[in-house]
Amino acid sequence: MSAEDTRPPHRIAGFNTLELAAGLIIFVVGLIVAFESLSYSFGTLRNVGPAVFPMLLGFTLAALGLAIVFEGRTSLAVAPYVPWRAVLAICAALGAFALLIDTAGAYVAIFALIFLAGLADRPFRPVTLLCVALGLCAFITALVLGLRGIVNIDLLPGA
Amino acid sequence: MELFDNMMMGFSVAISWSSLWACFIGVTLGTFIGVLPGVGALAGISLLMPLTFGLPATDAMVMLAGIYYGSIYGGSTAAILLNLPGSVTSAVTCFDGYPMAQKGEAGKALAMTTLASFIGGCFAIVLMMAFAPPLVAVAQSFGSPEYFSMTVLGLLAASTLSQGSPIKGIAMVVVGLLLGLVGTDIQSGAARFTFGSRELLDGISLVVLAMGLFGVSEILINFTSSVFATSRQKVDTSWHAMWPTKTEWKDTSGSMARGSVLGSIIGVLPGAGAAIAAFIAYSVEKRVSKTPERFGKGAIEGLAAAETANNAAAQAAFIPTMSLGIPGSATMALLLGALLIHGIQPGPLVIQTNPDLFWGLIASFWIGNLMLLVLNLPLIGIWVRMLLIPYHILYPCILFFICLGAYSARNNPIDIFLVIVFGLMGYGMKLLQLPAAPLLLGLVLGPMAEEHFRRALLLSRGDPMVFLTEPISAGLLVTAAIIVASTIWSSLRRRKRALADMAA
Structure with missing residues (x-):
């Protein structure tokens, strides 16, 4: 500030x-x-x-x-610094999830979301992101199988 | 003993397994959100709201309320250990909490916070039990003109009393009201501001808007301004180190009493909210104290006053929300929105049509506060470890939960795109220093305000003076006019001073 x-x-x-x-x-x-x-x-x-x-x-x-x-x-307001890289990466991540979820299933959509979102931060941490993505895939599998009929999300492409 | 009967009914609802479970999940998730730095109560509730759609209305409200006061509870942990408030409400907690942690009294500060929060919360619940029914009785005599005027007053007060430029606040309320009008007009069936889109006929979803405005834009803001520290502080969580000594009890009992009263009063007012309550209680405490120089260097009274006040305010905010249907803050607007989603029209009739919900919710506050007390004292060690989660793991997960929540509401990817739009809008608003909270208030109250406006004119046979000839309505509108006039006056004065400074 x-x-x-x-x-x-x-x-x-x-x-x-x-x-x-x-x-x-x-x-x-x-x-x-x-x-x-x-x-x-x-x-x-x-x-x-x-x-x-x-x-x-x-x-x-x-x-x-x-x-x-x-x-x-x-007013003494000054234009703040805009982290364009983060803005673009996060919008791309959400957009990719939206485009992929119906056609390619949740797993692909999660990987796209997490890795694109990871571009927002420096340095790029592929190993951490892989762990996060795998964790979330496990989470959604448990959610969909555990609450069958309540959460209707396709896990795999064309399922 | 009507109150007693009502409370018994409330407890019989709140003590059912499903409500206990909802309360437990709510306060635990709330504490978790509060502890995580960079995730505020608002973002947390928006994120978790879709979770509650499948539940019965009472359980949903119990859980959302639990998330809310749980997050205020948890926010103090990050404030004490990292000097980073997990939520705005605990900013004041940093003043004395962090110095205490530096002196090696982190455990004591955390325990004091938990106790103070519990006491403040309980005080405000008693107030709510005592004052909500009479308030409801008054409000039940209200007709459409009174409702409209009360909504106008509530919105103006909430947007001008909060921080920042009052004109910007009012402008954002108007934007919110307009966003609330998008979709099919209930009375004429005309599609308004849909620009030919079929998706918008149902109106703008509160969840989608809140997730974009508070979830996505908060992440973007964190990338703008972030300095994320993680805690390496050792915390002695033994009972002996945490439990306050006799003299500390004596020192803090007065502060807690003052904090409870101040917090409750400020919490009822629209726009003021928990953060301001904590701040005012803290400055009062500093003035009352015989040793004001200790404040800011680890005075346990300051910590206790701030924490009782912010929790009392958090609970007291439910009084106008539940009894009048007028939310004082964005969080309360979200809770009202949740009521609407469950098909319950908020307002003074809730206590009559859904007494189980009303009293069950109040009873759940007791249970929730007790759970927080029992959960937090032994679990402080775990919450401390939560602070070690780095933000680069946290934000992708938050994004995932935003996607999941937005998508699962109606399995339509369009909603995720709308989240992006609102996220960018929220970020843009932040850059231009336009507050987002009044917008949410407007969105929730917009359709109701319009309906009462039109109904009042219909019932008065087209006489627009009805808003001024009905005495209560006139009184409310005059109060609103006074608020607007005084903010214009003070902003003109500030401008004059600023111009004088520039000239000098």
């Missing part, structure tokens, strides 16, 4: 860039929501349609977005 805080915050036209981004994203999301709710029915004041609540919330959100921009003008 303290090491980061010494960096001067990035600013655009006097606005703290990070807070500006947060505020503008929220502002735009609010507008999109309000716009999207136009396509639903408004109903009457007595019988309020599905459009009214999201419409109100959308405008509130847009207003709050602008408030964040102004509130954050003097």
Whole structure:
């Protein structure tokens, strides 16, 4: 924390860039929501349609977005360091599990998940990861066989 | 002796084998999660929630509640031995717990923590037993306008009283409310914000959102900021070293009493929560103490006050959640979400329609706290060894459990992709310093808020002033307005000062 805080915050036209981004994203999301709710029915004041609540919330959100921009003008927030390697590896690991679980079964999916997730950390530890993966395979086998009918997950490809 | 009868019924439910088992699993897993550094109570509950779907509603709630207070219990172990709070709630425990460990009194600190937690927890349970029924009686006279206003007040209070920018907190509540609207509109049948996706017609699953927002993004955050130490501290777990001496009992009894009261009061308030309760109790203790200079250097009173307060607050948080259906924190929102998943509409009617669940849950708190006491004192040695698990083994396992939980809910891999989306969203929010907890509150309360809003207008024949002409509703909304006005005022003042600083 303290090491980061010494960096001067990035600013655009006097606005703290990070807070500006947060505020503008929220502002735009609010507008999109309000716009999207136009396509639903408004109903009457007595019988309020599905459009009214999201419409109100959308405008509130847009207003709050602008408030964040102004509130954050003097903020000293600095963009933190983003561990891209970890972000990519972890998303890839989860994605691989999702793609493999139905077609290739749990064992393959677990190995893909664990080894891709292992890329997030340095150094890469193949032996440790192998042990973790084998342990989890044993766990899921026990789970599926022990709770037959409650947990329905295919262990092997095409099972 | 209605209370007595109710408690008897509660115990008859909680003492059944299935509830005892659920309670035991809950508190054990909770302690485990609390001990593991880098896995918070929220992430833990989101991860373990799918486990409870197959159970009856009462057992599910008993287990989830057990995970919650168990994790607060366990969080202090990591705080004392590593100076790393296992969960935010035990941050204050580090102040005096770690110095005690350095002086070789780790065993005593851990035992004191366990005892203090037990006492704080018990105090708050008594309060809940005494105050929940009258609160429910008041709330039962509420109509839709009052409900809507109470929800507004609860959400605004929870999002502005917590740390960080109140405006960001409110914005995230609104985002949560909007996410709660995704899916089929109950009243008109219109599909909203589904953008043609069939998967979204049922709405956004609470489990999937929570796993992404708190599970995946927490791992990513740990990669950003991690310094993971593992404990090499020797802990003397002999009975003699751990049990407090007579003078220590005398020193801490006052702190524990003050901690219990403060913790319970703060725990009931929305947004404040266990971490703030611990902090306030600690600073009060420091002010009351004759020797404030000992604080931060291993004062056992500070440790006792913080631990009683955070556990009392954790239990007291159930009072508004269970009696009014208004959760004060993200964890409580998750528990309410679990109720909804089991088909029980949270709110003051729960105590009438499901008395076995309500009183059974309270009775299980006693049993759970007792289990923690019995489990933890002899098992401290094992928990200490848990701290040796390195993070590079832990995070792949957590990812696996996230996948398993998300997938097994309806055997659809789409849910895992949604977890990735929400995980990235949660991480992005963290980078932009947007709090995630209010979002979850909004998601759970969103559909209810809208329903009461529309019903109130229907019953008042389309008069929007109904929210202000009903006295209770008006009072609640005025309170909400005061909260908003005071946060705007204080943030303007802070801004002025900051501008002055910049100019200087």
